Structures are given as structure tokens and as C-alpha cells.
Amino acid sequence: HSPYYLEIAHPYEEVRRGALKEALKILEVSRKLESTSATFHPFTPGWLASIKEKARELNVVGFRELVKHGRELGVQILVENVDHGAFRSPPDIRYLLDHVDGLLMTLDVGHSVINGGLEKLKSYLKKCGKEIVHMHIHDNDMSSDLHLPIGAGRIPWPEVLGEISNYRGTVTLEVHSSDPDYLRISKEKILSILKPQEGARHQRYEQGD
Incomplete structure (x- = not known):
């Protein structure tokens, strides 16, 4: 995951070029760490939402540059959905995917329900x-981006996990805590919800449904 505050689509070209230069360093590090992908937020501060069309154009330019260099280094570029600004809705992210060839997505489940x-x-x-x-999983109160341990917020996890039950990609538990026990607890809670759901699916399969 790149720093979320990288201004890869800033309206001032020199600022944008500087941010992209830093982003390319991140891709170099990703390659050295043998990571096959790197996630970036679209640049979308609140004030940029007032010039939404320009924001879209600048993000397309920025992500095209990232994808180009990512291909050279063998690192897949992923755009993450956010909960604010000019890219806070599914059609906004769809726009980037449609206009940047080779761009794929990290679905942040916590962001998606805000x-x-x-x-x-x-x-x-x-x-x-x-x-x-790729997916990021964490909890919140469904109105603020809190990155809580699973079960500490209000997200209805049985329903959410039911919706993503066919997903077979990678997942990050993006719980913001210095105590690793909260990661363990979150993992256990997710697995405890998934286990009966998997059992029910197997039963339906055996019955021919």
C-alpha cells in the first residue's frame, strides 16, 4: 500500500510530477520485496471535488503513468475505493478502470459501506x-473511516461475507492498532463467520441446489 496522501493528480504539474517521482520509488521497493502489486488511492481531497471533471482527467493521467512503470517493473497497479471526494462512489472508480488500460482494483470493504x-x-x-x-477488511460505524477490529463496529459481517463469498483473491486485515492481538481476534471472527457459511454452501451443493 502506497502512502494515501500522494498527490498523483494535483492540478499543479510540478507537484504532480514530484508525487509521481515518489510513487515510482515505491514501485522500485515493491519489486525488490517481490511484491506483485501496489495499491494507490486516487488523489481526491475535498476541495478537488468542486472540479470533479478535472480531477477525473488528472487521476487518469496519473494512473496511466503508474501502470506504465508498473508494467516495466512487474508490479500490478491497483486503485482503491475511498469514502470521500471525487471518487467516493462505484461509478467514479469504474470511470478510472475504464480509462486506464491495465488498472485493477483493491476493494476496501470498510470504505465501501460508509x-x-x-x-x-x-x-x-x-x-x-x-x-x-485484492480486498481490505476492517470495521467501522458505517459513517466514518475508523479501521476498527472486526466486531468493534457496526458492519454486518455475516451479510458482507455472504456478498463476497465467491471472491478468491488476497485479503488484508487493515486494522489500525499497535496491538497484534486485535489482528488475531479479527481473523478468528472472520473465520468463525465463514465456517458455517461454507458448511451451508456444501450442503446445498450436495443437495443439488
Whole structure:
């Protein structure tokens, strides 16, 4: 994951070029670490939402540059959905995927339910499902980006995990805590929800449903 504050689509060209220069360093490090992908947020501060079309154009330019250099280094570029600014909805992320050849997606499940709930998550899956190759999972109160341990917020995890049950890519538990026990607890909670769901699916399969 790159620093979320990289200004790869800043309206001032010199600022944008500087941010892209730093982003290329991140790709170099990713290659040295033998990471096959790198996730970037679209640049979308609140004030940029007032010039949404320009923001879209600049992000397309920035992500095309990242994808180009990523290909040279063998690192796949992923765009992550955010919960604010000019790229806070499924159609906004779809726009980037449609206009940047080779760009794929990290679905941040926590971000996807903020100010939209389960229906917003479903929309991401419907509009962007084929491009989703990584996921971030964390909890929140469904109105703020809190990155809580699983179970500490209000996200309905049985329903959410049911929606993404066909996903077979990689997942990061993006829990913001210095205590690793919260990662372990979050993993255990996710697995405890998945186990009965898997059992039910196997039973339906055996019954021919």
C-alpha cells in the first residue's frame, strides 16, 4: 500500500510530477520485496471535488503513468475505493478502470459501506467485480473511516461475507492498532463467520441446489 496522501493528480504539474517521482520509488521497493502489486488511492481531497471533471482527467493521467512503470517493473497497479471526494462512489472508480488500460482494483470493504451500507458494497461488486484482485477488511460505524477490529463496529459481517463469498483473491486485515492481538481476534471472527457459511454452501451443493 502506497502512502494515501500522494498527490498523483494535483492540478499543479510540478507537484504532480514530484508525487509521481515518489510513487515510482515505491514501485522500485515493491519489486525488490517481490511484491506483485501496489495499491494507490486516487488523489481526491475535498476541495478537488468542486472540479470533479478535472480531477477525473488528472487521476487518469496519473494512473496511466503508474501502470506504465508498473508494467516495466512487474508490479500490478491497483486503485482503491475511498469514502470521500471525487471518487467516493462505484461509478467514479469504474470511470478510472475504464480509462486506464491495465488498472485493477483493491476493494476496501470498510470504505465501501460508509454512507451507503450493504447496497453500496453490492454496487462495487456489480460494477467492478471482474477487476477486484485484492480486498481490505476492517470495521467501522458505517459513517466514518475508523479501521476498527472486526466486531468493534457496526458492519454486518455475516451479510458482507455472504456478498463476497465467491471472491478468491488476497485479503488484508487493515486494522489500525499497535496491538497484534486485535489482528488475531479479527481473523478468528472472520473465520468463525465463514465456517458455517461454507458448511451451508456444501450442503446445498450436495443437495443439488
